[in-house]
Amino acid sequence: MLRRFSRFRVVTAAVFLLLSAAAATAVAAATAVAAATAASAASTRTVVLIVTDGLRWQEVFTGADPTLLNEKDGGIWVSEEDLRKRYWSDDVTARRELLFPFLWGTVAKNGQIFGNQTRGSIAQVTNGKAFSYPGYNEMTTGYPNDAIDSNEFGPNPNASVFEWLNNQSEFRGHVAVYATWNAFDNIFNKPRSHLVMQTGWTLPKKAHETPRDALLRELFATTTEFDEEDSPNSFLQIPLLDYVKTQQARVLFVGYGETDNWAHQGRYDLVLDSAHRFDFFVKQLWETMQAIPRYRGHTTFIITTDHGRGSGLTEWKEHGVEEKGSENIWIAVLGPDTKPLGERSNTHRVTQAQIAATVAAFVGRDYPREVPKAAPPLTDVLPAAAD
Ligand SMILES: [Zn+2]
Numbered sequence: 377m378l379r380r381f382s383r384f385r386v387v388t389a390a391v392f393l394l395l396s397a398a399a400a401t402a403v404a405a406a407t408a409v410a411a412a413t414a415a416s417a418a419s420t421r422t423v424v425l426i427v428t429d430g431l432r433w434q435e436v437f438t439g440a441d442p443t444l445l446n447e448k449d450g451g452i453w454v455s456e457e458d459l460r461k462r463y464w465s466d467d468v469t470a471r472r473e474l475l476f477p478f479l480w481g482t483v484a485k486n487g488q489i490f491g492n493q494t495r496g497s498i499a500q501v502t503n504g505k506a507f508s509y510p511g512y513n514e515m516t517t518g519y520p521n522d523a524i525d526s527n528e529f530g531p532n533p534n535a536s537v538f539e540w541l542n543n544q545s546e547f548r549g550h551v552a553v554y555a556t557w558n559a560f561d562n563i564f565n566k567p568r569s570h571l572v573m574q575t576g577w578t579l580p581k582k583a584h585e586t587p588r589d590a591l592l593r594e595l596f597a598t599t600t601e602f603d604e605e606d607s608p609n610s611f612l613q614i615p616l617l618d619y620v621k622t623q624q625a626r627v628l629f630v631g632y633g634e635t636d637n638w639a640h641q642g643r644y645d646l647v648l649d650s651a652h653r654f655d656f657f658v659k660q661l662w663e664t665m666q667a668i669p670r671y672r673g674h675t676t677f678i679i680t681t682d683h684g685r686g687s688g689l690t691e692w693k694e695h696g697v698e699e700k701g702s703e704n705i706w707i708a709v710l711g712p713d714t715k716p717l718g719e720r721s722n723t724h725r726v727t728q729a730q731i732a733a734t735v736a737a738f739v740g741r742d743y744p745r746e747v748p749k750a751a752p753p754l755t756d757v758l759p760a761a762a763d
Contacts, residue, residue, distance in 0.1 A: 418759045419712035421674040423738040424628045424661070425515070425731065428654045429508060429557070430636030430695055431681045433499070433706040436479070437492040437719075439471030440464055440648055441692070449689040450644030463648050475652055478659035483679065483710045488717045488757055491706030495721035499705045501683055501728040502751075506695050506702035508636070511682030511728060512563045516629070518732030518743060518750025532565045537732040537743050537750075538627060539569035547626045547739070554616040555631030556607045564629075572619075577607050580615040588614070606633045609650065613657050617664055624670060627739060632657065639685060642693050662710075676711025676738045678731060707731070713738065713759040723756070730754050 434441065440463040444450030452459060465471040473480040483489065491499035503510040503520035509527045514520045516536035524532075542551035551571050553564050558576025560566075566573050574580055579596050582589045592614050602608070609632045616630060634650035658679060665671040685692055686699025695702040705728060729751035736743035737753040744750045 418738065418740060419674055420676040420738040422626055422628070422665070422671055423676045423678065423711075423735050424625070424630060424665075425735055426630045426632075426658055426661075426677060426679045427512070427515070427682055428632045428635045428651070428679075429682055430639055430685055431651055431654070432685050432687075432692070433491045433493065433704050434687065435472075435475065435647075435651060436489075436706045437472060437494065438468050439473075439475045441644070443689060444644040444692065451642040452645035453643070454645050459645055459648065463652070475648065476655040478655045478662070479679070479708060482659070482662070483677070483708050484719050486716050487677075487708060487710030487714050488720055489706065489708040490720050490723065490726045490754075491704070492719060492721065493704065495719065497720045497723045498725045499680075499707050499727070500703045500725060501705060502703075503728075504703075505697065506683040506699075508557075508682050509559065509563060512560070512631075515680065515682070515728045515731040516563070518729055518747060520729065527559055529562065531562050531568070535569065536564055537736050538564060538571055538629060540743065540746065541627050541736065541739065541741065542569060542571055544741070550624055550626035551628075552619060552623075552625055553629045553631070554612055554619065555629065556609055556612045556633040557631060558605050560629075560631060572623075574612070574615050574619070576605055577601065580618075588618075602637060606637060609634050609653060609657060613660065616661065620661070620665055620671070621668065627735065630661070635681075639693050644692070673712050676709065676713060678734060678738075679708040679710075680728070680731065681705050682728075707754070709734075709754070709757040711738070714757045717756070720756075726754055727751060734758070 445456050445459050446452060463471070463474050465474060490497050501511055501514060503514045505525070507527065509529055510520060510524050513524050513532060516538060517534045518537060521534060538551050538553065541547045553560055553571050553573045553575065555575050558578070560575045561573065564571055564573065577596060579593055580589070592611070595611065612632065619625065632654050635647060635654060638646035638650055658677070662677060665675050683695050684702045684704040685695040687701055691699045707726060730753055733743045733750050733753035734757065737758050744752055
């Protein structure tokens with residue numbers, strides 16, 4: 377009896393264990409299905425592509441360049457001592473955080489950033505030109521166009537992913553471009569795309585002017601233009617914040633120009649200052665949107681640059697085929713659907729062309745299925761990314 381009982385108990389126990397195992401497997405399977413469903417049902421409802429023009433990966437990952445903190449090679453007007461107080465630390469991690477506190481304190485911590493070549497992560501443009509129009513075209517259409525060989529190319533013959541999304545009823549009227557450079561009117565083909573656009577020195581239109589609008593109008597009218605194509609980043613930030621507060625943005629492009637302009641002027645002090653302020657503008661936009669219920673927890677930022685630049689004591693000022701290394705960029709992503717893998721290392725190469733499909737994927741659209749020439753999305757930052 378005892379044996380039988382024992383056996384019975386053993387059998388019962390075994391059956392129970394089997395049942396438990398089956399139940400556990402079923403529960404695990406259900407959990408996995410739930411997780412997969414949750415993962416494929418992305419949280420992102422609004423995606424924002426933010427670009428600061430011509431900001432090198434070297435500054436992003438290693439902070440201020442010590443060889444350029446001087447008048448001779450960096451063209452600085454402030455004292456080296458002042459600049460070092462603001463942006464220098466012997467520790468590279470602390471140094472890059474001084475320059476980009478939001479990018480390193482929040483974006484890289486809670487999201488992902490690609491492009492640190494010293495850690496085996498390469499992000500590159502594939503247009504073979506490494507200047508602005510070819511870069512913005514590549515990232516917004518998803519493929520390079522060899523015919524685009526000048527920033528004065530004129531209206532883009534190809535539709536961007538922004539235009540493609542704006543032609544879908546779910547997004548129509550909620551796709552916008554806010555950028556300091558008026559060339560975006562051509563890059564996004566404003567007359568054809570019908571995107572909401574605020575660019576260059578065009579004054580934001582307001583039906584009912586607030587005192588804030590009146591002040592901005594006065595500043596637009598009375599500020600000396602750095603050049604006729606580019607307004608200051610600070611002038612863009614005001615209508616940009618007003619736009620996200622008063623409208624329902626679903627897909628937004630934000631273009632800041634100062635980092636490129638000051639490098640071309642050979643003013644490394646102002647490259648650092650404008651890079652630091654760009655970081656602040658991204659933080660301000662993020663915090664503004666997180667404070668609004670319709671965006672909170674449902675907004676993804678993709679942050680990048682249109683091209684790299686040369687290196688060394690002279691070529692940092694310029695970019696293009698002549699300046700070796702100008703094809704190297706960086707790409708950061710922060711949002712509710714992106715795993716916090718932080719600073720990526722030893723990854724496969726990612727490209728600028730992948731950004732278009734990534735923008736679409738975050739709002740649940742398969743852009744390469746519609747546009748087969750477009751590069752695939754950055755799967756590592758998407759909810760379905762494999763472990
Ligand atoms: Zn440039």
